[in-house]
Amino acid sequence: MNLRFETAGKLTSICSKTHLAFRFHLPQPTNELHILFHYAPKRLEDLETAEREIKAAILRDATVKQQQALTERWADFSPLNNLITVSIDDPVGFRGSAHRHDPVQHHKLSQKEASPGFTSGPLPKGIWTVTLSAHCIVTTECHYELKVWEGGQA
Incomplete structure (x- = not known):
């Protein structure tokens, strides 16, 4: 080597x-x-931080019509890597x-x-x-x- x-x-x-x-x-x-x-x-092992980050991304990137349904299912997008x-x-x-x-x-x-x-x-x-x-x-x-x-x- x-x-x-x-x-x-x-x-x-x-x-x-x-x-x-x-x-x-x-x-x-x-x-x-x-x-x-x-x-x-x-x-990312911290679930509170993961939830906050996922919900912020949904509000930033999803249409208004999609936001409520996606926010309710935030855990489906976890874990964050x-x-x-x-x-x-x-x-x-x-x-x-x-x-x-x-x-x-x-x-x-x-x-x-x-x-x-x-x-x-x-x-x-x-x-x-x-x-x-x-x-x-x-x-x-x-x-x-x-x-x-x-x-x-x-």
Whole structure:
């Protein structure tokens, strides 16, 4: 294993609908690249906060005619979950994305194979970008870690 990039951080609800782009240098072509990403918590456990957020969204987004029926069924929209997804670009362009709900994701790229959502092929030297897309952060804080390495399993 040859570590190429590692970072960790914290997101809050104001980070929803934003993208964090992390760049790392690959000094020479490689045969295998791994991206390990995880975040926590996944779920908003506070039911009072969930109810308040769901009802506010209904009032904001539903038509007046729909609001009463939807507000009465607010629990049908629970639980609320954080969602952060991963995209990868190599020095040439887009290599794929993983729009998955799993809070722990391990992706592999190589000449002959790649994790679902990504393309296999040469892994050229140069500047690579891993983008974390914070689609929705519903908890007070959401902590993430990202690690990129060449070679076998960590």
